[in-house]
Amino acid sequence: MxxxxxxxxxxxxxxxxxxxxxxxxxxxxxxxxxxxxxxxxxxxxxxxxxxxxxxxxxxxxxxxxxxxxxxxxxxxxxxxxxxxxxxxxxxxxxxxxxxxxxxxxxxxxxxxxxxxxxxxxxxxxxxxxxxxxxxxxxxxxxxxxxxxxxxxxxxxxxxxxxxxxxxxxxxxxxxxxxxxxxxxxxxxxxxxxxxxxxxxxxxxxxxxxxxxxxxxxxxxxxxxxxxxxxxxxxxxxxxxxxxxxxxxxxxxxxxxxxxxxxxxxxxxxxxxxxxxxxxxxxQDTLCMQGRVVRSIEGKFDIWVKPLSNVRWAVGLFNRATDATAISFTAEDLGMTKNIKGSLLDVWTEKTYDLEGEFSTVVEGHEMKTYIFEPKF
Structure with a gap:
C-alpha cells in the first residue's frame, strides 16, 4: 500500500x-x-x-x-x-x-x-x-x-x-x-x-x-x-x-x-x-514537481508542471518589482508552436486562446498561473 x-x-x-x-x-x-x-x-x-x-x-x-x-x-x-x-x-x-x-x-x-x-x-x-x-x-x-x-x-x-x-x-x-x-x-x-x-x-x-x-x-x-x-x-x-x-x-x-x-x-x-x-x-495524480523552463535572471521565470489528462500548469512569475509583459508558446511546454489550446486563469477563471504566442502583463512579484489544455 x-x-x-x-x-x-x-x-x-x-x-x-x-x-x-x-x-x-x-x-x-x-x-x-x-x-x-x-x-x-x-x-x-x-x-x-x-x-x-x-x-x-x-x-x-x-x-x-x-x-x-x-x-x-x-x-x-x-x-x-x-x-x-x-x-x-x-x-x-x-x-x-x-x-x-x-x-x-x-x-x-x-x-x-x-x-x-x-x-x-x-x-x-x-x-x-x-x-x-x-x-x-x-x-x-x-x-x-x-x-x-x-x-x-x-x-x-x-x-x-x-x-x-x-x-x-x-x-x-x-x-x-x-x-x-x-x-x-x-x-x-x-x-x-x-x-x-x-x-x-x-x-x-x-x-x-x-x-x-x-x-x-x-x-x-x-x-x-x-x-x-x-x-x-x-x-x-x-x-x-x-x-x-x-x-x-x-x-x-x-x-x-x-x-x-x-x-x-x-x-x-x-x-x-x-x-x-x-x-x-x-494534488494532481501525476505528482510531478513543476520546474523553470525559461528564465531571465532577475526579471521573470516560466514554470511548467505536467498534469494528468493531457494538461499542463503554466506559471508566469515576475521576479522584478515593476510590471512587465511575459510571453510564452507551446514550445515552452516542450511541444511545437503549432499546438493550439485553451488557457484557464486559475485566479479569475477567465479562459484565453493559445494560438502561437500568448502574452500578458504580470505585476511585480506576481505569478499568473494557467491550466493549458490542447484543442484539436
Missing part, C-alpha cells in the same frame, strides 16, 4: 505558538478547519509541533505528555480530531533532546514509534537536533531506523524526514518516508538569505526531478496570510506575494501545511489557501 500518495495538506502549530502547543489551541484549530472550509478544501492534517512532551521519560522509558498543556492526554486529542474527519500529526526530535530541550528519540525509535501509534497519530515530523556533546551521529542511519520503527508500529503513519536537507534525502529516502525537508526553516520574508525566494531558487527548484508519487520535496510550511504574525517569523509579505507563494508551492507539488494562526485568517488569505484550481494542480 502506498502511504500518502498525494502531497499532505493541513496545519502545523509551530509558526503560531513556537514550542508552546496546548490541547485547547489544537482543538480550536481543528474545529475551525472543520467549520470554515479548510478541511473540505483538503486540509485534513492537524499537526502538533515541538513542546508537547516532558524533558524526562517515565520509569519504563516512555515519553510523558505534558499534563499542564494536554490535560486529557493525547488519545483524547486524536479521537477528537478523528471525529471531525481529520488526521492528527505529532513531533519527535531526532537527537538526545528536541529543540525545546525535551526528551529526544535517539536510541528510543521503536519505543516512540509504538507510543505515537498507540496515541492515535497519523503523521510524524521527525526533526533533526544536533547538540554539542552528542555521541557520534549518523543522520541517514538514524532516519532509516525511525522509518523501520514506523513500519513496525502497528499503524499507518506518514513520515516527514525533517533533517533539513543535510544528507540530501531526496537521493536516498524514497522508500523510507513520504516527504523530506529540503532546507532551513521557512521565514515570512520574500527575499534574502533566509527568504522564500532562496528556498524556491537554491533549494527546492533544482531538485524537482526527485519528487513523485508518495515522495515530496518539502520546502517547509506555508506563510500565506501571516503578515508578521509574530516577531521571529519575519516582516511579512503583501497579499499579492502570498498569492505567488501559494502558486509556487502548488507548482512544486509541495506539502501544503498552513503556518498561519487560523484564528486570525482573513478573507484574502482564505481565498488564496482554498483556490480549487491551484489545489488541484498540487
Amino acid at each position: 502506498i502511504k500518502q500518495q498525494l502531497p499532505p495538506m493541513g496545519w502545523n502549530s509551530y509558526c503560531t505558538v513556537n514550542c508552546d502547543p496546548t490541547e485547547e489551541l489544537i482543538l480550536e484549530h481543528a474545529n475551525l478547519m472543520a467549520s470554515n472550509g479548510l478541511r473540505d478544501a483538503g486540509y485534513v492534517y492537524v499537526n502538533i509541533d515541538d513542546g508537547w512532551m516532558e524533558q524526562e521519560r517515565d520509569k519504563s522509558g516512555k515519553l510523558v505528555t505534558r499534563a499542564d498543556r494536554f490535560p486529557h492526554g493525547m488519545k483524547y486529542l486524536t479521537d477528537k480530531i478523528h471525529s471531525l474527519g481529520m488526521k492528527a500529526g505529532i513531533y519527535l526530535g531526532c537527537g538526545v533532546t528536541t529543540w525545546h530541550e525535551d526528551a529526544g528519540s535517539l536510541g528510543y525509535e521503536f519505543e516512540d514509534a509504538k507510543t505515537i501509534a498507540e496515541m492515535g497519530f497519523d503523521y510524524l515530523k521527525y526533526d533533526r537536533h544536533p547538540k554539542e556533546g552528542d555521541p557520534v551521529r549518523d543522520t541517514i542511519e538514524e532516519y532509516v531506523k525511525m522509518g523501520v520503527a514506523l513500519e513496525n508500529c502497528g499503524r499507518d503513519i506518514v513520515y516527514n524526514l525533517c533533517e533539513h536537507g543535510t544528507t540530501k534525502p531526496w537521493l536516498w529516502a524514497y522508500g523510507v518516508g513520504q516527504l523530506w525537508r529540503t532546507g532551513f526553516d521557512v521565514r515570512d520574508i520574500w527575499d534574502g538569505a533566509n527568504g522564500l525566494m532562496t528556498i524556491v531558487d537554491k533549494i527546492n527548484q533544482p531538485i524537482s526531478a526527485y519528487a513523485g508519487v508518495s515522495h515530496y520535496n518539502d520546502p517547509d510550511m506555508l506563510v500565506v496570510g501571516m503578515h508578521c504574525q509574530n516577531d521571529w517569523m519575519g516582516a511579512g509579505c503583501s497579499d499579492l506575494e502570498y498569492r505567488s507563494i501559494f502558486a509556487l508551492w502548488c507548482m512544486m507539488a509541495a506539502p501544503l501545511l498552513i503556518g498561519l494562526d487560523i484564528r486570525r485568517m482573513d478573507h484574502t488569505a482564505k481565498s488564496i489557501l482554498t483556490n480549487k484550481h491551484l489545489i488541484a494542480v498540487n
Whole structure:
C-alpha cells in the first residue's frame, strides 16, 4: 500500500505558538478547519509541533505528555480530531533532546514509534537536533531506523524526514518516508538569505526531478496570510506575494501545511489557501514537481508542471518589482508552436486562446498561473 500518495495538506502549530502547543489551541484549530472550509478544501492534517512532551521519560522509558498543556492526554486529542474527519500529526526530535530541550528519540525509535501509534497519530515530523556533546551521529542511519520503527508500529503513519536537507534525502529516502525537508526553516520574508525566494531558487527548484508519487520535496510550511504574525517569523509579505507563494508551492507539488494562526485568517488569505484550481494542480495524480523552463535572471521565470489528462500548469512569475509583459508558446511546454489550446486563469477563471504566442502583463512579484489544455 502506498502511504500518502498525494502531497499532505493541513496545519502545523509551530509558526503560531513556537514550542508552546496546548490541547485547547489544537482543538480550536481543528474545529475551525472543520467549520470554515479548510478541511473540505483538503486540509485534513492537524499537526502538533515541538513542546508537547516532558524533558524526562517515565520509569519504563516512555515519553510523558505534558499534563499542564494536554490535560486529557493525547488519545483524547486524536479521537477528537478523528471525529471531525481529520488526521492528527505529532513531533519527535531526532537527537538526545528536541529543540525545546525535551526528551529526544535517539536510541528510543521503536519505543516512540509504538507510543505515537498507540496515541492515535497519523503523521510524524521527525526533526533533526544536533547538540554539542552528542555521541557520534549518523543522520541517514538514524532516519532509516525511525522509518523501520514506523513500519513496525502497528499503524499507518506518514513520515516527514525533517533533517533539513543535510544528507540530501531526496537521493536516498524514497522508500523510507513520504516527504523530506529540503532546507532551513521557512521565514515570512520574500527575499534574502533566509527568504522564500532562496528556498524556491537554491533549494527546492533544482531538485524537482526527485519528487513523485508518495515522495515530496518539502520546502517547509506555508506563510500565506501571516503578515508578521509574530516577531521571529519575519516582516511579512503583501497579499499579492502570498498569492505567488501559494502558486509556487502548488507548482512544486509541495506539502501544503498552513503556518498561519487560523484564528486570525482573513478573507484574502482564505481565498488564496482554498483556490480549487491551484489545489488541484498540487494534488494532481501525476505528482510531478513543476520546474523553470525559461528564465531571465532577475526579471521573470516560466514554470511548467505536467498534469494528468493531457494538461499542463503554466506559471508566469515576475521576479522584478515593476510590471512587465511575459510571453510564452507551446514550445515552452516542450511541444511545437503549432499546438493550439485553451488557457484557464486559475485566479479569475477567465479562459484565453493559445494560438502561437500568448502574452500578458504580470505585476511585480506576481505569478499568473494557467491550466493549458490542447484543442484539436
